[in-house]
Amino acid sequence: MKSNTWTIIKKEFARFFGDRQLLFTTVIMPGLLIYIIYSLMGVGIKSMVSQGADEVVTMRVENLPPSMAPLLATDSCLVVVEQGFGQEDVDNLEDKSVNVVLARFPEGFDSLVAAYTPQAGVAAPNVEIYYNSANNASLRVFSLLSGGLTAYEEQMSNRFDINRADREEQKFDQATTDQVLGNVWSKLLPMIIVMMLFSGVMSIAPSSIAGEKERGTIATLLVTPMRRNELAIGKIVSLSSIGLLSGISSFVGIALSLPKMVHGDASDLDLAFNYSLRDYTALLLVIFATVLVMSAAVSLLSAMAKDVKNAGTMVTPLMMVVTLAGLLPMFQSGASHSLAVYLVPFYNSIEVMVGLFAHELAVVPLLVTLAANLIYSVAAVWGLTRMFNSEKVMFSR
Amino acid sequence: MEEILQANGLCKTFTLSRKQQRIERAQTRRKVAVDNLSFSAYKGEIFGLLGPNGAGKTTTLRMLSTLIKPDSGDATLCGYSVVGQPAEVRGQIGFLTSELKLEDFFTPNYLFDFFSRLHRVDPDVTARRKEQMFARFGIDRFAEVKVANLSTGMKQKLSLVISLVHDPEVVIFDEPTNGLDVLTARTVTDYLQELRSAGKTVILSTHIFSLVERLCDRVGVIIDGRMTACGTLDEVCGGLSIEDRFFEIYKEQKGGAE
Numbered sequence: 001m002k003s004n005t006w007t008i009i010k011k012e013f014a015r016f017f018g019d020r021q022l023l024f025t026t027v028i029m030p031g032l033l034i035y036i037i038y039s040l041m042g043v044g045i046k047s048m049v050s051q052g053a054d055e056v057v058t059m060r061v062e063n064l065p066p067s068m069a070p071l072l073a074t075d076s077c078l079v080v081v082e083q084g085f086g087q088e089d090v091d092n093l094e095d096k097s098v099n100v101v102l103a104r105f106p107e108g109f110d111s112l113v114a115a116y117t118p119q120a121g122v123a124a125p126n127v128e129i130y131y132n133s134a135n136n137a138s139l140r141v142f143s144l145l146s147g148g149l150t151a152y153e154e155q156m157s158n159r160f161d162i163n164r165a166d167r168e169e170q171k172f173d174q175a176t177t178d179q180v181l182g183n184v185w186s187k188l189l190p191m192i193i194v195m196m197l198f199s200g201v202m203s204i205a206p207s208s209i210a211g212e213k214e215r216g217t218i219a220t221l222l223v224t225p226m227r228r229n230e231l232a233i234g235k236i237v238s239l240s241s242i243g244l245l246s247g248i249s250s251f252v253g254i255a256l257s258l259p260k261m262v263h264g265d266a267s268d269l270d271l272a273f274n275y276s277l278r279d280y281t282a283l284l285l286v287i288f289a290t291v292l293v294m295s296a297a298v299s300l301l302s303a304m305a306k307d308v309k310n311a312g313t314m315v316t317p318l319m320m321v322v323t324l325a326g327l328l329p330m331f332q333s334g335a336s337h338s339l340a341v342y343l344v345p346f347y348n349s350i351e352v353m354v355g356l357f358a359h360e361l362a363v364v365p366l367l368v369t370l371a372a373n374l375i376y377s378v379a380a381v382w383g384l385t386r387m388f389n390s391e392k393v394m395f396s397r
Numbered sequence: 398m399e400e401i402l403q404a405n406g407l408c409k410t411f412t413l414s415r416k417q418q419r420i421e422r423a424q425t426r427r428k429v430a431v432d433n434l435s436f437s438a439y440k441g442e443i444f445g446l447l448g449p450n451g452a453g454k455t456t457t458l459r460m461l462s463t464l465i466k467p468d469s470g471d472a473t474l475c476g477y478s479v480v481g482q483p484a485e486v487r488g489q490i491g492f493l494t495s496e497l498k499l500e501d502f503f504t505p506n507y508l509f510d511f512f513s514r515l516h517r518v519d520p521d522v523t524a525r526r527k528e529q530m531f532a533r534f535g536i537d538r539f540a541e542v543k544v545a546n547l548s549t550g551m552k553q554k555l556s557l558v559i560s561l562v563h564d565p566e567v568v569i570f571d572e573p574t575n576g577l578d579v580l581t582a583r584t585v586t587d588y589l590q591e592l593r594s595a596g597k598t599v600i601l602s603t604h605i606f607s608l609v610e611r612l613c614d615r616v617g618v619i620i621d622g623r624m625t626a627c628g629t630l631d632e633v634c635g636g637l638s639i640e641d642r643f644f645e646i647y648k649e650q651k652g653g654a655e
Binding site: 003004007011014015018019212215216217219220221222223224225226227391395 | 462463464465466484485487488490492496497498499500501502503507511512514515516517559560
């Protein structure tokens with residue numbers, strides 16, 4: 001029995017790995033595409049953020065108060081000229097290539113501000129800053145000055161502070177970095193992983209089962225003495241392996257491009273992926289179990305389908321359910337504590353991953369999930385065997 | 398004569414779609430494809446199932462090759478029951494029909510090895526048999542060409558070779574020359590005779606009278622799923638040509654209505 005299953009697995013692999021185009025579109029392209037798109041997005045975000053940081057800007061200031069001079073000196077690319085300006089100068093700023101910012105303080109700004117009381121019913125002293133937000137350098141200088149002024153105002157009216165660190169090591173938010181990032185990852189990664197695995201399985205299983213049916217090649221297999229369950233196991237195991245490869249490819253793409261997404265700051269990522277070997281082992285086990293159930297489910301639906309196109313239609317509702325299950329962690333905090341949840345296929349894997357990424361991996365739910373998925377896969381093998389045995393399923397059109 | 402195949406009261410009905418029911422003006426949705434069919438075939442003979450389209454020939458052969466199950470009745474092939482021991486039966490037969498296709502992606506060489514492994518043929522035997530069969534059918538020159546790129550005739554010869562990788566005792570052939578060009582058809586019929594000489598049993602279905610006359614030792618005439626005459630060619634024909642005799646039987650069955 002083993003050897004026939006192995007013969008089928010080898011044939012599926014030969015079919016898959018021998019077809020460069022299929023190999024490329026299923027295993028190499030998803031990872032590569034994700035890597036390229038995410039990296040480009042990262043580069044785009046980075047350049048958007050950093051644009052204009054080192055461009056020299058001239059600031060013409062009327063009545064520069066002494067309190068603001070040190071602040072403006074902190075930007076080494078800023079040339080401050082104490083000079084008045086008129087409406088024409090303001091109008092010139094419409095040309096966004098002009099690296100000029102104009103600021104007008106009331107005369108004696110510092111003393112005016114110190115003497116001002118809100119109760120007096122007079123308008124507060126006003127600072128005019130003319131800039132062009134479409135020019136990043138101009139925006140940078142505006143942010144510097146307006147930020148400085150806001151801080152200056154707060155400092156003057158300071159009545160109380162919240163969470164002022166009197167000692168350097170004093171920490172108010174007691175969440176660890178792991179907890180904070182784990183919370184983020186646990187909402188995002190389970191869905192991404194499950195979706196990637198599913199699309200991997202989707203790209204091959206329908207053509208391997210419904211396709212063989214459609215092309216009439218499965219009947220050729222069915223007249224050999226091989227038992228139907230050997231064919232079912234061979235198909236599900238080989239499809240799971242290939243689906244896994246595709247999923248891993250996507251995952252590697254994400255993992256490699258994440259540092260670029262977070263502005264190329266790799267040190268953040270070291271903190272971000274602070275997971276133990278135990279976590280990784282559990283993740284791998286869950287991924288194996290998930291992809292097995294996925295292949296099994298998609299195989300069953302494909303065997304029922306008349307042809308590949310029909311299989312695609314039949315699998316779509318399942319894909320929507322899996323996507324929805326992937327979204328659920330966004331609306332909850334941490335993994336579920338009810339063991340019954342871990343009996344629900346697909347959702348159980350997502351919940352285990354939620355716990356895992358939130359650094360709260362519990363062993364019992366993991367074991368329940370693995371056992372449940374294994375049982376579902378065995379049941380699917382039984383079902384697929386029955387379908388291979390059923391002339392109605394295999395031969396009626 | 399050693400009895401290799403014995404079919405006993407094989408019955409098979411199908412459910413018609415409503416549309417099909419209207420077309421056939423049938424009273425019920427059940428259509429009897431094969432009706433209590435019994436016959437035997439012996440070692441070293443070519444047995445032909447002769448009948449018009451829709452008579453139940455293909456359904457009978459599919460039951461014999463275990464692709465579909467009879468509703469009632471059974472058949473034994475080389476001592477194995479098609480109902481109770483389908484896997485064993487499949488090990489003894491080579492079944493060839495235009496419905497069984499080979500995967501376009503693979504080469505004849507790969508497919509021969511693949512199906513030999515599924516039939517548990519010893520690797521040495523596989524290599525020897527492959528060389529011999531590929532040479533016999535001129536596939537050797539195309540051994541590494543993907544099936545998709547083979548000519549139609551070559552594909553059919555390959556299908557024949559693949560169905561016989563395990564040197565089966567019984568060869569079941571549905572319409573062996575259908576869709577073949579004259580050269581390939583001749584190669585196939587010659588080979589069927591070679592198989593008979595080698596002591597194999599060949600069961601074929603056809604609606605071509607000349608094929609029956611030229612090849613078959615014994616013949617069964619199937620009309621509307623029932624075996625209406627069965628025996629050696631001489632016994633069935635009784636001095637007439639098989640064509641004339643067939644229409645006589647047909648009239649008897651249908652009452653000259655059609």
